[in-house]
Amino acid sequence: MSKSLEEVNQSVATEGKKTGFRKILAFLGPAYLISVGYMDPGNWATDIAGGSQFGYALLWVLLMSNIMALLLQSLSARLGIVTQRDLAQASRETYSPFINYILYFLAEIAIAACDLAEVLGMAIGLNLLFDISLIQGVMITVLDTFLLLFLINKGIRKMEAFIIALVMIIGVSFIIEMIFAQPEISKVFTGLIPSLPNENALYIAIGIIGATVMPHNLYLHSSLVQTRKFDRSNKGIKQALKYNFIDSTIALNLAFFVNAAILILGAAVFYQNGMFTVAEIQDAHKFLEPLLGTKWAPILFAVALIAAGQSSTITGTLAGQIVMEGYLNLRIQPWVRRIITRLIAIVPAVIVISIYGESITGKMLILSQVILSLQLGFAIIPLIHFVSDKTKMKGFHISKTTQIASWIIAVIIVSLNAKLVYNEIQGWLETSENPIVLWFTVVPLAFGFLLLLFYIIFKPFIINAKHQINAHLPHNFELNFFKVETYNKKNIAISVDFSDADKIAINSAFELGGKEANYTLIHVVETVGAMLYGGNIDDHETTIDEKLLFEYQELLTNNGFKVDVKLGFGKPNNAIPRIVKEGNFDILVMGTHGHTGFKDIIFGTTVDKLRHKISIPLFIVKN
Template sequence: MGKSLEEVHQSVSTQNKKSVFRKILAFFGPAYLVSVGYMDPGNWATDIAGGSQFGYSLLWVLLMSNLMALLLQSLSARLGIVTQRDLAQASRETYSKPVNYILYFLAEIAIAACDLAEVLGMAIGINLLFDIPLIEGVLITVLDTFLLLFLINKGIRKMEAFIIVLVAIIGFSFVFEMIFAEPELDKVVYGLVPSIPSEAALYIAIGIIGATVMPHNLYLHSSLVQTRNFERSSAGIKQALKYNFIDSTIALNLAFLVNAAILILAAATFYRNGMYEVAEIQDAHRFLETLLGTKWAPILFAVALIAAGQSSTITGTLAGQIVMEGYLNLRIQPWVRRILTRLIAIVPAVIVILIYGESVTGKLLILSQVILSLQLGFAIIPLIHFVSDKSKMKGFHVSKTTQIAAWIIASIIVSLNAKLVYNEITGWLEVSENPIVLWLTVVPLAFFFLGLLLFIVFKPFITKAKQDIQNHSPHHLKLHFSKSESYTKKNIAVSVDFSSADEIALNSAFELGGMDAQYTLIHVVETVGAMVYGENIDDHETLIDEKLLLEYKVMLSQKGFNVTTELGFGKPNKVIPDIVNKAGFDILVMGTHGHTGFKDLVFGTTVDKLRHKISIPLLIVKN
């Protein structure tokens, strides 16, 4: 599988920095590209609607969403840093083709919905500031694609700098908006207390969650952290995780302040003046000058909107590239790929505006954010599984506490979405003149996606349980031993890896040595920590391997075989020869199984290195 965002992969060096500040600065950047997705025009629509209809009462939803986002983005960064795989690539390696195609389709819909919000938002900003018609504004956004190509050719650091400038423009604009609006601080604090005033507020709240915790950002972050080139040691990975968490904390809290400012602005101007129906960005812009008494309020509003749209379209298009390449392994020319990604968003926007007019843009923006929220579960749940997987994360899996927190967040999001879908479908059934059509189309589709979500939730637990039964117990081995006239080997080394390959390796060894031979079982721990710290490593996988090796010894000893064990640490092609050459073995026996890594060991260049490094015969036994 290719590298994620290959043109900028590991293009930023973080090594040989003379000061701690410079080292931290080298890691800073990816989270700022991610943060613009948390302050894009879709957020504006939901924040304005929430503030104008319910005042400050939904501020707590923004705060909760920000905390969710911080945890999930840190998990996404961890996946990319440790495994050097983005979320889409990790999914492709884990799930079957049909499941991956569906997940890709859902991710593409989410990115289209996100891009739709960004395209509309920027077009609205252009329309408000320069009085250019909305359709023409939408078409102008195609030029973003070429801006992205220009920036990425200049290097990821130039792109990050450009995005940070746009974020600064948004931030400063809203500092002045807050000064003009003079919000009621006591009510702002009260708005941080959880409450849902009505069913309509629930719809807006889910839209806010969808606009804040964005699925495409999870794909994006897991890729962007791989632009940093750092030492692939245990200490280097820990340092990268630490600095990226700091980066995420700062960037996402800035995004939260911008979102909170938009909602507070709507509450302090529209809600306070009884204008509860202001949900359109255009209406908000039109009333700002009248209500705040300064012409700068609408101008700064439009400038910030263009900056938000411009920055988020760049990152949204990058996410589209990551998803397409990761799920489909489809590599096409960058400019073609980005044009396609942009057209997926622009075509629906143009069609809707042509049919329904410019008045529906606000509803379209909120709908896009609800669609994003509905897709969240299909991105979050695989992510949690991946970063909790001890073997995939090579000793850097998340703690039980973090897993519980992540599952609580996933449960909240999925539960809210399930309630929203149920409410929407029952509402359609009640008002529909021909409900049978809905029963035959929408209802089965909802159940299908529910089934898919449950499959993604429980499959790793079921698969892992089966693997634990099969691989993590020596008692599944079917060992046979038949007496022979003569045995040629007296001191036999057997490489084991706690899989079905061990069965055929051990049986082959017994045929060579019988009951009188001395057998030494060799297993090598290959985690990152083992490679760095050797026998001093004390991680979970090492403890498990030690336990299993001892169980093998006890079981075989009970059957009458003379068994000792050797546990090595590092790369097998180096460690196994060291162990073998120190003892007087007659032969080394190795079995094969279907795992790629071991196939590489047996059939690739590794086995040639191993064969040339040992002074005894090597017996490779295939299943």
């Protein structure tokens, strides 16, 4: 398997640092690239809307979101540090190709929504500062991709330094803005007490959560932590986990300060003056000077907006590369990937602005953040499952307490999203002139994604034997031999998949051949990587399957049987016949392997496709 962000993987040395401070400093950086995603222009739109409509009342949502973000980002970093896999790669190794394609599609939609917010934010900032039209500003943002390419070629540390400089510009700008605005401190603390003034506040609150806890950041963080090269011993991994948590705590609290400052600015300037409908960034910029009495307030606002858009667009396009390479195991030229990501955001932005005008941008920004929130469950739930897996995490799995806290966060987010989707669809059905179309399109699609969410939630709890390594290790394997006086099969192939069907298939083969025959155990690795790269693939599942196959061989050989093994790659109905044709077998023995139920309808059964491709007898043993 190719490494995540291969051009910078393990490019920063952390070993050999003489002092503890220098050691910590070597690890600091990845979370700052993550933090810019938590203060991107999409946050500005939701924060300004929240502050102008509800004053300080939604500050608690920002605080809750920041706590959620810190926990989830620490889980993402843990996954990358321990397994050396990013979230997309871990998903590809865990789920079927069909499920992975859907998850990839959803991740791409989330990144496109995020990039849309960044493109619009940059364009608005350029418009406010230099009076460039929004359409021209949107087109200029294409150049960001080349800046990213330049920075990453200079090394990840140079990129981190550039991002940190932009973050400092944003932070300093809002410290000055707070001095101008002079918010009421008592009301700021009151806003930290949970409350929802009305139904509209829920929509804004979900937008804030979507803008704060970002799905693409979970993919990105699990990759960026792999840029550090450190001692892979247990002690070294524990140290890396500790330092990365410190990195995340500092960076995300800085992001919380920026988001809170934007919302407080909206509350102190607009809500306090009875301007409850300010949701457009342009309007906020326009009113800052007359309300605060200084020309520097709108200038600093625009400068901070450009810095936020520029920094977050870099990390957004990196996340796009990670998602494509991780889910599809498809590596294309980085500059091509980044231009594709940018065009996916630019095209709808240009179309919508051209049709509806520049006044629509605020609504587009808030909608983009709600889309991000809707996708969160499909990134968070697999992440929690992965870091809870003792085998996958090699003993560095999260504690029960952390698991409970993580699932509470997942339930909160998924529940809010479910309510939002229900309310939106209900509103569409009530106002649509042709609701039948919605009943046959939007409603089934919503149910489909709900079923996918349930599948992702519950599959690891009822996972089949193939992926439960401890449950199907050969020491649990029982051999009950039957004495047969006459044997006529001397070279027998047996298809195995490390499930309960293996025991019956192998015992049935022994009935045919006894201890005089030669046996070959065949197993096929079915990952996406195996289908693309065949025997050249080197992923987690291949390693496990090969290990189990050799343990089968050792067990059976120790019991007096002559056993060889063959590992195939790709689809079983193609790989097994290929192995059978290359060998001189008398018969192929199979248990009831393959897909069942719904997957049979989609993929078809292995047996049906295989039996027409071999010229020897096929002995199917029912489990």
